[in-house]
Amino acid sequence: MATRIPLSRSIAAHTVLIAYTLISLFPVFVIVINSFKSRKAIFAAPLEPPTPTTFDLVGYATVLKQGDFFQYFMNSMIVTCSSLFFVLLFGAMAAFALSEYRFKANTLTGLYLALGIMIPIRLGTVAILQLMVAGGLVNTRTALVLVYTAQGLPLAVFILSEFMKQVSDDLKNAGRIDGLSEYRIFFTLVLPLIRPAMATVAVFSLIPIWNDLWFPLILAPAEEVKTITLGSQIFIGQFVTNWNAVLAALSLAIIPVLVLYLIFSRQLIRGITAGAVK
Amino acid sequence: MAAKSFRWHIPVFLAPAVLVYTAIMIIPLFGTLNLSLYNLDGQNRIFVGLANFKTLFGDPRWSASFWNALGNNAWFFIVHMLVQNPIGVLLAAILSSPRLRMAAFYRTAIFVPAILSFVIVGFVWKLILSPIWGIAPGMLDWVGLKSLYLPWLGKEAYALTTLALVSVWQFVGIPMMLIYAALLNIPQEVLEAAEMDGITGSSQFWKIKLPLILPSIGIISILTFVGNFNAFDLIYVSQGALAGPDFATDILGTFLYRTFFGFQLQLGDPHMGATIATAMFGIILIGVCIYLFAIQTRLRRYQF
Numbered sequence: 001m002a003t004r005i006p007l008s009r010s011i012a013a014h015t016v017l018i019a020y021t022l023i024s025l026f027p028v029f030v031i032v033i034n035s036f037k038s039r040k041a042i043f044a045a046p047l048e049p050p051t052p053t054t055f056d057l058v059g060y061a062t063v064l065k066q067g068d069f070f071q072y073f074m075n076s077m078i079v080t081c082s083s084l085f086f087v088l089l090f091g092a093m094a095a096f097a098l099s100e101y102r103f104k105a106n107t108l109t110g111l112y113l114a115l116g117i118m119i120p121i122r123l124g125t126v127a128i129l130q131l132m133v134a135g136g137l138v139n140t141r142t143a144l145v146l147v148y149t150a151q152g153l154p155l156a157v158f159i160l161s162e163f164m165k166q167v168s169d170d171l172k173n174a175g176r177i178d179g180l181s182e183y184r185i186f187f188t189l190v191l192p193l194i195r196p197a198m199a200t201v202a203v204f205s206l207i208p209i210w211n212d213l214w215f216p217l218i219l220a221p222a223e224e225v226k227t228i229t230l231g232s233q234i235f236i237g238q239f240v241t242n243w244n245a246v247l248a249a250l251s252l253a254i255i256p257v258l259v260l261y262l263i264f265s266r267q268l269i270r271g272i273t274a275g276a277v278k
Numbered sequence: 279m280a281a282k283s284f285r286w287h288i289p290v291f292l293a294p295a296v297l298v299y300t301a302i303m304i305i306p307l308f309g310t311l312n313l314s315l316y317n318l319d320g321q322n323r324i325f326v327g328l329a330n331f332k333t334l335f336g337d338p339r340w341s342a343s344f345w346n347a348l349g350n351n352a353w354f355f356i357v358h359m360l361v362q363n364p365i366g367v368l369l370a371a372i373l374s375s376p377r378l379r380m381a382a383f384y385r386t387a388i389f390v391p392a393i394l395s396f397v398i399v400g401f402v403w404k405l406i407l408s409p410i411w412g413i414a415p416g417m418l419d420w421v422g423l424k425s426l427y428l429p430w431l432g433k434e435a436y437a438l439t440t441l442a443l444v445s446v447w448q449f450v451g452i453p454m455m456l457i458y459a460a461l462l463n464i465p466q467e468v469l470e471a472a473e474m475d476g477i478t479g480s481s482q483f484w485k486i487k488l489p490l491i492l493p494s495i496g497i498i499s500i501l502t503f504v505g506n507f508n509a510f511d512l513i514y515v516s517q518g519a520l521a522g523p524d525f526a527t528d529i530l531g532t533f534l535y536r537t538f539f540g541f542q543l544q545l546g547d548p549h550m551g552a553t554i555a556t557a558m559f560g561i562i563l564i565g566v567c568i569y570l571f572a573i574q575t576r577l578r579r580y581q582f
Contacts, residue, residue: 009479013372014380020369021387023447027402028390030413046413090295097291109292116303117501117566120508120531123555124306126548131306150302153295155501162497166463182287196459203389203455211395213511233397243411246401253398261393265386 028254035059035247042243059248063235071224072231073256079141079227080209083148087205088198090149091156096186098157099164100172110161116154121147122214132219139222147215152205163197164190203264210257228256311559313552330553340550344557346525347533350438354529355506357442358449363498365446366453371483373454374461385458389451400515403444407431431516434526441527445512449505453498460494461487493577500569507562510535530558 033049034042041054048054098110121128128147129138137143167190175185191198216230232253239245317326334340369388373381391399406413407430415427430440464487472478472486510531513521519541521528536544538551 010378013375013378016372017369017380017384017388020365021384024388024391024451027406027447028394030406031402043411046411046416086294086298090298093291094295097288101285101288103285103288109296113295113299114566116299117504119303119307119559119562121303121307123310123559124303127306127309128302131302146298146302150298153299157295159497162493182285186291196463200455200459207393210393211397213395213397229395229397232395236397236401246405250398250401254394257393257395258390261390262386265389 028258031247032251032254035244035251039244042247056244059242059244059246060252062239062242062245063248063252066235066238068223069228069231069252072226072228075141075225076210076227076229077260079144079148080206082141082145083152083209084202084206086145086149087152087156088202091153091201092160092191092194092198093186094153095157095160095164096190099161110157113154113157116150117158121151125214125218129218137219139220139225141220141225143219144215144225144227147219148209148212152209156201156205159201160194160197163194167193206264228253310552311556313549314556317549330549331557334550334553334557343525343528343533344554347528347530348561350527351507351509351529353438354442354445354509355503357439358446358502358506359499361443362446362450363453363495363502366450366498367457367495369450369454370457370461371487373458385455388454391448392451394448396511396515399444399448400512403447404431404516407440432523434523437517437523438527441512441516444516445509448512453502456494456498457491460491464490493574496569496573496577500566503565503569504562507558507565530554530561534558 030046034046036050036057037054038056038058041048041050041056045054050056094113098106098113132138132143137146171189171193172185175189180188211229212227213229213233216227220226221230232249235249236246239249314330315325315327316323317330318324334344369384372378373385394402405411409415409429415424418424418427428436430436468486468490469482472482477485507530509529513527513529513532514535517527519532519536519539521532534551534554537547537554540546
């Protein structure tokens with residue numbers, strides 16, 4: 001099978017990766033450990049993990065007294081998952097049409113959709129707000145899902161059609177000869193093959209949606225539809241000089257995303273490797 | 279060909295994406311582009327043509343801020359291209375080497391910053407670099423370099439580069455993942471054929487893998503360009519709308535925000551805001567056209 005890797009190369013590879021992993025995780029680690037310490041210990045020994053004498057939950061007590069983190073979290077989950085579903089489904093369908101068929105408006109439609117990659121959707125905020133007011137969608141999660149679907153589609157189409165061009169024509173033609181409809185070819189032959197690309201698109205469509213502050217603030221600021229990013233921004237803003245509360249609020253904002261990511265990353269990695277090993 | 283019946287599946291595949299995208303994105307955007315051609319004359323909104331752009335590029339009250347923001351934005355982009363993308367490719371190349379232990383762990387860990395919001399990243403780095411808390415000077419002290427410490431975010435000469443590096447720290451996982459997926463998509467037969475010919479190790483990377491992943495590197499470069507020229511949040515969260523110290527970190531996004539919504543004593547100006555937005559649109563359009571017509575068409579694509 002694969003050639004044996006010399007030991008020195010493997011040590012060098014691990015050194016680079018460990019060094020970069022430390023750089024990535026260190027800031028998060030510092031914030032989380034300090035959120036469990038008393039105010040004095042935060043300043044006296046910021047790099048030490050909490051000990052029984054310095055352990056203190058005062059920051060969390062302050063933060064949890066206000067607001068409803070669980071509700072915010074559910075709102076973010078619902079908005080993110082629904083938007084992702086529509087981005088991936090509609091995006092893959094359009095990418096398939098653009099990469100598979102020759103028709104008159106092909107290049108034009110492709111350029112039209114690609115235009116959205118470079119336009120920050122925020123530029124149209126005023127008109128979007130008017131549209132949502134007219135549709136009675138202000139302070140609903142539907143408004144956010146619509147905006148995020150529109151925002152995610154161009155990039156999804158762009159990336160997915162790059163990958164769809166690599167799916168072998170022979171396979172699709174074999175399907176056609178066997179009498180499969182174009183819809184079946186798309187759903188049963190092409191979609192499973194581009195799963196790695198879908199996983200990649202999902203991960204980085206998810207990030208801007210989950211982390212967006214702008215549209216929740218403008219379109220859905222009401223308590224019952226507030227997302228977790230907006231919720232934590234308001235907390236941190238309130239407690240600027242209270243270091244315990246700021247660190248606790250930051251940790252509370254970090255931990256759910258981290259858990260969500262750890263759950264999804266296993267799926268993502270399985271998707272990537274399943275598609276690649278043919 | 280002409281006798282062929284109309285292929286209904288093509289519009290069916292395209293319709294959902296095109297409809298949502300047109301209604302929520304394109305129509306509101308045209309509202310903005312249209313607004314940049316108008317201005318207030320006392321109480322009335324009048325059509326002024328391109329006069330707003332003349333003000334933006336030529337009138338000293340506006341142009342100094344505009345060119346400053348554009349220059350800063352260009353530097354922000356250069357730092358990303360020189361630091362973020364090479365590190366991303368390097369990490370992906372190491373990660374994709376066969377039978378690497380703990381590859382899943384590294385991949386997961388290195389991607390963590392990219393999932394955090396700007397709100398978190400901005401505050402976390404502000405706290406860590408803060409002279410009050412003292413983590414950064416404390417750590418430099420360990421390695422005997424305490425004299426190198428400066429409150430980087432407060433110094434005009436360093437603030438922008440520091441923020442660009444914070445942004446690189448946050449997003450390096452994205453090029454890494456894209457390149458990693460592209461490397462895994464290279465068929466084993468191609469690599470085995472290369473090994474038969476005695477091409478292994480780093481020469482295999484340069485001669486076989488790199489040409490095959492060039493289209494992905496192209497996509498990453500243009501995504502970085504677009505992302506950087508739309509950037510706003512990180513600067514806003516860590517330095518505020520005034521992009522201090524003394525506008526040293528002002529980029530087009532923060533300039534647009536200040537103009538559009540107003541700040542301190544200055545009132546918001548939707549018309550000049552729309553003008554800046556249109557200028558940003560133009561800049562990004564030029565970059566993307568260069569990519570699409572000059573670079574992408576020259577890249578070879580391989581079908582496996």
